[in-house]
Amino acid sequence: MTALLTAAAALAMPSVTLLPEPRSPHVTVQAIVRLPKLDEAELMCARAAWASILEGTEEYSAHSLRAYAHQAGQPLVALAAGDHLLLRTVFPRDQIGTAFSMVDSILRRPLLLPESLDAALAALQVPRTDPWAAALDPSLWREAKPTREEVLGVYRRLVRPDNVVLAIGGSFDPSRLQAELARFEDWQPAPGGPRVRPWAARLAPAMRSPSHVETLELAGPEFLSSDPAFPIKLLSAAALGAGRASSLYRVAREKNGWSYRQEGFLQPTPGGFRLRLILAHAGQPPALELIEPLREGLRADVKAWTEVDRIRALGIARSWLRDGLGAPLIRLLPQERALASLEERTHLAAWWKIKFGSDLHGPAMAERLEKVTLEALREDALEAVERASARALVAER
């Protein structure tokens, strides 16, 4: 395995992360593309291109991509996250060759036809119809006029061997894997093409809910992944927002009955992370009138934290880090619920390496979390709640 990784580094091909699970009946081959800080128009181009990559390649039609994926009953996935793009395949373990062939073809030789890109650009300007999905990702663009060449330029600048990580999880034969990885040895970055005109698109995040259900979010200040207080902030996110005894759950649901659904997590951003506490609300009073009561309720709840809260947060964090169980404390994908599946654990392992520059070692991270004191936890959570900005998607009532 070490030889494989070393070879990848020496050849300037995509770096590789492995999560071997020999007893798994499946193998997942994924590609993760780092998203740097982009301006509004560039980000739209990146997302439009990524949304179009499954619409056919030089070797595979869209139909055949779907048909092959159906052999495993797992759809092909191409999703945009806060700080990366994800391409995911899952196949029976004896079809690792098909998985690699498809990933190679999709990444390097996508058709990105004008009609696909036009449809993707149009979709990025249409509000989501589900209020929770809109709250999780309120991105919406206006006045979008990027050309196909601009979109292709962004794609080529992002999807290049030195900016892609391949993640392979499940059951695979190392020698077969080495042969499959050799496909990428001749990957030469394509010329980038024209830069996107900054005025080609404007980001205008949604302000209105698509239904009568409103959403309310408190978003903490952004912090770096290298922040030495990261363990405190991770545990604080668990205590504040994860599970059925978090502060958010207690305040928004159990004490006040404002909300059925509420979630708290760290959202990766190109610059680091941000704490997000989100709830959905359909009753009275309107969500805008709940901002300060929510903040005040959370503040009071945090001040009353005891060792019981710290230990519960630790239980959640340990389970997530070691076993992929429970609510994800770092939300890689907008709709992610848990990480126990092979493909999600593989995704997390690869993303972790990109974000932190080292392998995810759950037990070691859990040990660092155990050293976080109740006082430090409380102080961090209070600061996050007090400094949090508020966002509501309001409904017409």
Add this chain to the structure above:
Amino acid sequence: LKSNFWRFPDPSYIIVKALFLAACALLAAETPAPQDAPRLRTLLASGSVVSVERIPHAKLVSVQLIASARGVAPTAATHGWRHLLEHLVLKGPSKDLPARLEAQGVFLTAETYRDFTRFSLEAAPERLPQAAEALRELLRPLQTSPEEISLEARILEEELALLPRSARLSRELWEAAFGPEGLDPVGSAEAISKATPKELENLRRRHFAAQNLVVAIAGNVSLEEATRLATAILPAEKDPFEPEAIRRAPLSGVELNSFEAKAAVAPRWADPRSAALLAAALALASEKGGCFVTYTPSVAPGLVILGPEKPNAGLSAWLAELRPHQVDGLFGRGRSLAEAWLSNRLESATEAAFLRGALYAQSAGATPEEFLENVRTLTLEEFRSAVHALQGGPSR
């Protein structure tokens, strides 16, 4: 959390009598140890069922309590009470059960379906005893008050408001197809707000009657140990009444063609026509794109639904324009999709426990394997007929 359907990619099941253990004991020295047998189903004297499945590659253990809805069919006046009960039971008698479990790395969720309610615990395999012990708390008499019911009714109203589009379309179709017998399990805010602690406790006793209960466990576990833990928390004796079977029949002359989502009546889990409908719906959804498919495995008649994720997606027109050769071209894909759907579920501890438990809760004889067999032996003619039914025509 609750749902009135299983959404795809999703479910399956098996029924196995005590199996392999005795046979293994008779074999030679190289015979695997008894715990290497894949599954063990135990029917207790009380009428409760324990189902344990060993999945060696599973990272987690899933422990599920599934209570059949036999004998607790809703009326307009009690529509949603089971859902309310699920919310209240989930908290445990001391109201802090989920928090105590989370501290130990055990995660509890619950869902109400038309034919059963399930409480699901997920944990690392070494936490099996704690997860099983939590079931004991879920089975205790309900401790609640009018104030708690009132608060929970508000939360349920919030939940109703959040129902996804697929659930709303599904609710319309079920009520059109089955009338009052198709009431969704989510409930109505008005009926829920009128429940009292005493009425809910009466409902709980009937719903959680010994004969209605299944504990299903799956993961890298010892069959004997898991069976022992589950047996210890289930009632020792039968309840004095026998819950009535779930009755549901499609209304005569029902017309489902005018709805935005398309549906056809799946006669019952083991009927080949149900497998054909699922294969057809999955194939059509994959071909059209932007569609959802729902089907909750049931031994009673139910619906296979194919619906558009977004409004005005042109599904009806697309279905109407399908040519015979296009339908025939989807046959192989439909069969592999349905088979993969079932096989994938059986490889996941949580999904396998759910599927087996849900089927046992409905009938001691239902198995995922019979559905799988129906998928594998599906004929082109059966597939065409299923597509035709989803297009709005009568099954042929």
